[in-house]
Amino acid sequence: MIRPSLKILVTLLVAVIAAMFLLRECSTQVRDNTRRFYPGNGDTINVAIEYSPLSLYRYDDTLGGFNYDMLRMILSREGMKLKFHPVASIDGALDGLESGKFDIVVADIPVTSGFKEKYRFTEPVHLDRQILVSNDTTVHSQLDLARKTVYVPSGSPAADRLRNLSHEIGDTIYVIEDSGYGAEQLFMLTATGEIPLAVVNRATAVRLAADYPDTDISTPISFTQFQSWVMSRDSTARADSIDAAITRFKNTQEYRTLLRRYGISE
8 A cells, every 4th residue: 555645645535534534423413414304214224435526525513525415315205214424435335235235335436347247236326437546657548557666556447447548558557456545635746746656536636636736647547437326136025215315316407507516427
């Protein structure tokens, strides 16, 4: 795993503390909302949600994030009881899904054939693509990744995409799946020069790039892909219910407003 400098360690420590605070805050807020709207109505759905600018973050005294807001809106419409569990590692969240600790994993996970063999994806919630985050001035296109080292979060489908891209360009791309950091942290490590290259979803990169304008996020790594939430392949009835709720919500003006607020493609 990469060993960041003191400056970036302080930044990452702040992010970890924020994530711990979010965990407490999420549990409190969702319990309060559940009690107010739907006392005793069905089983609680345990949602592992990635701590990232797109899924879940804290600003001022408010929790936000596209996925977090969308889930809360669905809750208010459908009468579902949710409990959020903020996570920094996609790998750990997927392990929790397989063990039954979580019912849904909400993160920057595109729908890929490899992942579809292992998990059930919900109805797509939006569109996105994987892009390169670069602090390497010699990289201007996918072809320039030959013999370069690229970091991705452990468990991310971006690792498979980079391996396929390695075959497409006819040269080796060295892929490091980092188990210690998520997409936001890898972006920050790249932006501050601790690592040269990383791959994250475009929507996440665009929101973070506002604070790091010198970081290059212009090189796409994948085509536009459906972005969905992940469930166990065994949870057929619950997954059908979630799919129906997502489909209904996507037909509302609230959904379109949410997309515009976060600058996301439908």
